[in-house]
Amino acid sequence: MKKIIIFLVCVCFLTMPAMAAEPTCNGGSTFKANTKETYSNCSDETCNGHTFCKSDNLMNWWSAFTWCESQGRKLADFATMCPGVPQYPTNTEGDCPNLQGRGDGPVWSSLAYDNYNAIYVMLSSGAVRYALRNHNSSATYAHYYALCE
Numbered sequence: 001m002k003k004i005i006i007f008l009v010c011v012c013f014l015t016m017p018a019m020a021a022e023p024t025c026n027g028g029s030t031f032k033a034n035t036k037e038t039y040s041n042c043s044d045e046t047c048n049g050h051t052f053c054k055s056d057n058l059m060n061w062w063s064a065f066t067w068c069e070s071q072g073r074k075l076a077d078f079a080t081m082c083p084g085v086p087q088y089p090t091n092t093e094g095d096c097p098n099l100q101g102r103g104d105g106p107v108w109s110s111l112a113y114d115n116y117n118a119i120y121v122m123l124s125s126g127a128v129r130y131a132l133r134n135h136n137s138s139a140t141y142a143h144y145y146a147l148c149e
Contacts, residue, residue: 023072025053028146033081033098041097045084048098052076054107055146061118061133064108064146073148078111078119080149082128087111089119089130100126107147108133120144 035049036042055067068075078087082096094100099107103123111119118133120142131142 023053023148025071025073025148027057027067028053028055028071028148030054031102033102034100039097039101041094041100043084046082046097048080048083050080050098050149052081053146053148054103055148057145058105058143059146060141060143061108064144065110067146068148071148075108075110076147076149078109081107081109081121081147085128087119089113089128091127091129093125093127095128096121096126098126099123106131106142106144108144109147121147 030051030053033050033052034042034047036044036047039047053068053071053073055064059067065075078085082098085096099121101124105124106120106122106129109119109121112133113119113130116132116134117130119128119130121128131144134141
């Protein structure tokens with residue numbers, strides 16, 4: 001009887017679905033995007049309340065992409081960052097009410113603007129812009145915070 005019970009316990013344990021590792025935010029901090037209830041410039045279409053992980057260090061786009069993956073996350077998609085916002089840079093303040101006022105500094109999105117640039121968002125103003133995402137770590141290439149989802 002003991003052998004049967006032990007066998008059943010082992011079989012049950014082996015057939016249990018694997019638990020996905022919870023994403024981390026080591027070397028960063030988490031914040032929740034704006035919601036209609038918390039930010040007056042939001043609508044249901046432009047604010048989603050999604051939780052993000054923002055790096056503590058500035059990095060180029062490629063490093064930000066890799067850093068998010070090391071956290072068990074992915075570089076934030078522009079549609080998640082700024083729902084309902086056209087996917088092109090306009091340099092207009094307040095373009096991204098979902099992230100507006102959620103901190104300081106620019107954050108990378110996963111959206112490539114062309115072969116050389118990627119879209120980023122200024123957290124303080126919500127402005128949507130683009131910058132060089134080249135592999136080169138020289139100062140001529142943009143270094144912003146990683147924003148992971």
